[in-house]
Amino acid sequence: MVLNKSRKPGGKNQIEENVEVGSTGGEKEEQMSAGRKQEAKEEQQSPSSKENLQCNENGLEGQFRTRNALRASFPPAGRRFTDRHSRSVVGTNYEKHGLPVQMWENGRPSETKNDCLVHEEHKCLEFPSKHSQFGSKQIQQIAVPDSQMNRPWVVTIVRAEGCAPHRRITMLLNRRAVQTFEQLLGDISEALGLSRWRKGHVRRLYTLRGREARSVSDFFRGDEFFIATSGKQPLSNDELQSLLEELFPEQKSNAGSRLPSPSTSNDVHDNALCSAVWCSKQRSVHGTCVRQASEPVQKEDLWIEKYSKEEISSPKEGRKARIEALQQMRTKVQQEEREGAKRWQQEKRIRERLELERVLRDQRDETWSTVEEENEGTSRVVDQWKKEEKRQRHCKDQCCQVDVEEQQRTISEEDKGNQRINNLGIGCWEQEQRKLSLNEIKGGPKEKDLKVKSDVEHKRKASQKERRHASSERWRDYEEHAHNRNRDENTEDSSKFILQDQDKIPESKVQGKKGRSKQLNGSRKQKPITAVRSRPIVSREKVDILYEIGRTIGHGNFAVVKECRRKHEVSQNGNWELAIKIVHKAKLTGHGDVLESEVELMSRLRHPNVVRLIEVLETVSEAFLVMEYVRGGDLFDAIAESVRFTERHAAAMVRDLCQALFYLHNHSVAHRDIKPENLLMQQNHDGSTTLKLADFGLAVHLTGPVYTVCGTPTYVAPEILTENGYGLEVDMWATGVIAYILLCGFPPFRSIRHDQYELFDQIQFGQYEFVTPFWDHISNVAKQLIQRLLVIDPSNRYTAHEALQHPWTMVCDSNDGMNIQREVTTNIQRHFSSRQRRRHGPVGSAV
Numbered sequence: 001m002v003l004n005k006s007r008k009p010g011g012k013n014q015i016e017e018n019v020e021v022g023s024t025g026g027e028k029e030e031q032m033s034a035g036r037k038q039e040a041k042e043e044q045q046s047p048s049s050k051e052n053l054q055c056n057e058n059g060l061e062g063q064f065r066t067r068n069a070l071r072a073s074f075p076p077a078g079r080r081f082t083d084r085h086s087r088s089v090v091g092t093n094y095e096k097h098g099l100p101v102q103m104w105e106n107g108r109p110s111e112t113k114n115d116c117l118v119h120e121e122h123k124c125l126e127f128p129s130k131h132s133q134f135g136s137k138q139i140q141q142i143a144v145p146d147s148q149m150n151r152p153w154v155v156t157i158v159r160a161e162g163c164a165p166h167r168r169i170t171m172l173l174n175r176r177a178v179q180t181f182e183q184l185l186g187d188i189s190e191a192l193g194l195s196r197w198r199k200g201h202v203r204r205l206y207t208l209r210g211r212e213a214r215s216v217s218d219f220f221r222g223d224e225f226f227i228a229t230s231g232k233q234p235l236s237n238d239e240l241q242s243l244l245e246e247l248f249p250e251q252k253s254n255a256g257s258r259l260p261s262p263s264t265s266n267d268v269h270d271n272a273l274c275s276a277v278w279c280s281k282q283r284s285v286h287g288t289c290v291r292q293a294s295e296p297v298q299k300e301d302l303w304i305e306k307y308s309k310e311e312i313s314s315p316k317e318g319r320k321a322r323i324e325a326l327q328q329m330r331t332k333v334q335q336e337e338r339e340g341a342k343r344w345q346q347e348k349r350i351r352e353r354l355e356l357e358r359v360l361r362d363q364r365d366e367t368w369s370t371v372e373e374e375n376e377g378t379s380r381v382v383d384q385w386k387k388e389e390k391r392q393r394h395c396k397d398q399c400c401q402v403d404v405e406e407q408q409r410t411i412s413e414e415d416k417g418n419q420r421i422n423n424l425g426i427g428c429w430e431q432e433q434r435k436l437s438l439n440e441i442k443g444g445p446k447e448k449d450l451k452v453k454s455d456v457e458h459k460r461k462a463s464q465k466e467r468r469h470a471s472s473e474r475w476r477d478y479e480e481h482a483h484n485r486n487r488d489e490n491t492e493d494s495s496k497f498i499l500q501d502q503d504k505i506p507e508s509k510v511q512g513k514k515g516r517s518k519q520l521n522g523s524r525k526q527k528p529i530t531a532v533r534s535r536p537i538v539s540r541e542k543v544d545i546l547y548e549i550g551r552t553i554g555h556g557n558f559a560v561v562k563e564c565r566r567k568h569e570v571s572q573n574g575n576w577e578l579a580i581k582i583v584h585k586a587k588l589t590g591h592g593d594v595l596e597s598e599v600e601l602m603s604r605l606r607h608p609n610v611v612r613l614i615e616v617l618e619t620v621s622e623a624f625l626v627m628e629y630v631r632g633g634d635l636f637d638a639i640a641e642s643v644r645f646t647e648r649h650a651a652a653m654v655r656d657l658c659q660a661l662f663y664l665h666n667h668s669v670a671h672r673d674i675k676p677e678n679l680l681m682q683q684n685h686d687g688s689t690t691l692k693l694a695d696f697g698l699a700v701h702l703t704g705p706v707y708t709v710c711g712t713p714t715y716v717a718p719e720i721l722t723e724n725g726y727g728l729e730v731d732m733w734a735t736g737v738i739a740y741i742l743l744c745g746f747p748p749f750r751s752i753r754h755d756q757y758e759l760f761d762q763i764q765f766g767q768y769e770f771v772t773p774f775w776d777h778i779s780n781v782a783k784q785l786i787q788r789l790l791v792i793d794p795s796n797r798y799t800a801h802e803a804l805q806h807p808w809t810m811v812c813d814s815n816d817g818m819n820i821q822r823e824v825t826t827n828i829q830r831h832f833s834s835r836q837r838r839r840h841g842p843v844g845s846a847v
């Protein structure tokens with residue numbers, strides 16, 4: 001221990017005590033007293049030591065004096081501070097007087113422990129550097145080399161005030177040149193462009209850790225970076241935070257959260273500081289070169305910051321410990337990366353599994369929704385089917401009731417002398433009975449039979465296609481046959497055909513339809529045309545004796561029609577009153593009893609709208625059918641000339657046709673070849689025309705459904721093509737086609753390419769339309785009648801009686817001078833006021 005005594009200028013001797021850090025306990029006190037004595041001797045012996053001291057201290061003598069007075073307040077250098085001597089107290093007291101205080105712990109500067117051992121830097125007093133041992137802690141006094149203490153100190157100072165970027169300077173300071181802290185602040189102010197003396201000069205200096213440098217020793221403690229403020233108030237946390245973020249932007253993202261408050265403990269400060277600052281500090285302490293704060297942060301530093309500064313901050317063996325710590329951290333990082341990769345793989349598998357489950361769930365949902373939709377669709381169709389069947393049954397029942405009402409009303413009208421109905425030869429009771437019988441025979445399907453009906457429908461449609469193909473083949477064969485024959489006869493009509501086995505119902509089909517046939521036969525009060533009268537074969541000369549044959553008025557497939565007259569009547573009026581149809585028997589080869597059937601039927605028919613057969617003569621090769629002569633020609637020619645007719649005229653013709661068919665059907669006779677060529681137009685004396693039905697070559701007396709495919713393609717009914725058996729309704733279908741043609745001039749079913757398959761498809765599917773503009777000015781009631789006639793289902797198709805009751809066909813009985821549309825409207829109101837409107841739907845509705 002060395003005791004220095006110096007004499008103050010005032011004459012009062014003051015003893016400066018320099019305490020060398022030595023051993024512990026009482027030894028220390030003894031050493032100190034012994035040291036003082038020794039120093040006193042040395043002072044007396046060597047007065048130059050004071051001069052050396054004063055020279056070395058370079059003007060710090062005054063401080064030494066004051067410090068001597070304070071010596072009792074704090075322990076001497078090298079002593080262990082107790083809790084009573086907190087670092088702040090010690091630091092404040094020492095530093096207040098310009099004595100640098102540095103706390104050391106385990107060989108490193110420490111500012112965190114209040115009870116640590118403190119070593120006063122005695123360099124200013126030139127105390128020798130020694131190692132001391134206090135208590136249980138190893139105190140290693142690391143003396144700052146003189147060279148470091150005396151060399152210029154490069155300091156960077158940033159002014160905190162003002163807008164960013166803040167003013168930043170670098171000063172070269174010499175510790176020995178700085179005498180007071182105020183001098184230091186003044187020098188820094190001038191360097192920052194501020195006045196040393198005026199307001200706004202630098203008042204406070206902070207390290208990057210937020211510690212305020214309040215003395216010269218604080219300033220020269222090793223920090224290279226300071227923040228200068230002019231405020232009287234301490235630097236706030238936010239200001240420091242923002243300033244640090246500005247100075248070290250690369251640390252902003254790495255640091256993560258906000259930097260801690262400088263007012264918090266130094267531990268927290270250290271942990272929160274950016275690694276650059278930390279590294280700078282460490283390196284400066286260890287004497288390495290100082291790294292600039294703005295230097296990019298290395299990955300190693302980031303690891304350090306990220307994983308534990310504490311591990312690095314306390315290496316016992318310096319660099320080696322740091323390297324080991326870094327290796328550990330690298331291992332930790334690699335391990336974490338492996339774990340991360342493993343976790344990522346697991347997450348990937350989980351995501352894939354979830355995605356797969358989602359896809360499967362979507363597929364399952366879609367499948368279920370499809371199944372549900374199908375089930376819904378099926379049930380909806382079944383429900384609609386049931387509703388439709390129920391509605392039809394209900395309608396039919398209602399129809400029966402209405403028909404009864406109509407019958408009663410008709411009877412009353414009949415009683416009043418309704419001549420029109422009587423002329424038709426229809427008893428209303430008979431009509432009602434027939435309708436009731438038909439309804440009973442046709443009868444709507446019961447709900448329990450729906451499934452059976454469905455199966456039957458399915459099978460029927462399957463076989464329908466085959467039969468349609470076969471029938472089409474037959475149509476084609478027939479066309480070729482007719483074409484060849486017409487070519488021979490130089491005739492253009494090739495539309496009619498007859499099959500060899502016509503009207504012969506297959507035995508199986510007869511059995512299958514037996515019940516229905518019975519009911520059908522029983523339901524009608526038929527007046528069957530009886531057997532053919534046997535005719536004697538006469539010579540051609542006799543024919544010529546009886547009749548004078550004139551010019552040809554028409555050609556058919558099997559016959560030629562000429563006008564004729566009885567020879568004994570020629571002398572009376574000279575007119576050709578008759579028409580004679582000459583049938584060449586040779587042409588009938590293969591067609592059986594067509595002639596016999598036609599003659600048989602026509603000979604029995606007596607109706608104003610049916611061409612009357614007067615006499616039949618037959619030679620060996622020919623047959624002569626003498627008929628009434630219908631002078632107006634056939635409807636085909638009329639259509640060809642007029643293109644189309646007025647609605648009134650067309651309605652009249654349709655009505656005539658329906659009356660003829662009503663008559664025929666009432667006798668269970670199906671014409672089966674209704675077409676304009678077979679409808680003759682009689683010119684009446686009053687200028688009106690009466691339509692007469694001719695050509696009964698395909699007519700047949702029905703006793704049940706027939707399956708013969710015959711007719712003319714344009715007019716053939718769909719049930720003929722399906723070959724499931726048909727009846728009288730085929731004539732009504734043809735009536736609908738003719739009505740359509742009368743109103744627009746062209747048929748409803750037509751193939752532009754003259755493809756018979758296409759035509760038959762259209763017929764079977766009922767594909768027709770009221771083409772614009774040809775039908776734009778046609779009344780809806782006319783369209784409605786056609787729609788009721790061109791119905792695929794024969795049971796829902798208008799009968800001849802219903803067609804006659806339709807308002808459109810009834811118009812022709814009214815005054816000719818009235819507007820047809822107005823009349824139709826009146827008739828509609830009368831007609832559809834009854835239940836028939838519910839049955840058939842609104843006027844103009846689609847089929």
Ligand SMILES: Nc1ncnc2c1ncn2[C@@H]1O[C@H](COP(=O)(O)OP(=O)(O)OP(=O)(O)O)[C@@H](O)[C@H]1O
Pocket residue numbers: 493496553554555556557558559560561579581611627628629630631633634677678680694695696697
């Ligand atoms: N009674 C008649 N009065 C006036 N013209 C008639 C009469 N009968 C037939 N015709 C005319 O003769 C043409 C052919 O007559 P019809 O149709 O009976 O012969 P077809 O050989 O049986 O014909 P299809 O090939 O249709 O069987 C008719 O289109 C018609 O123009």
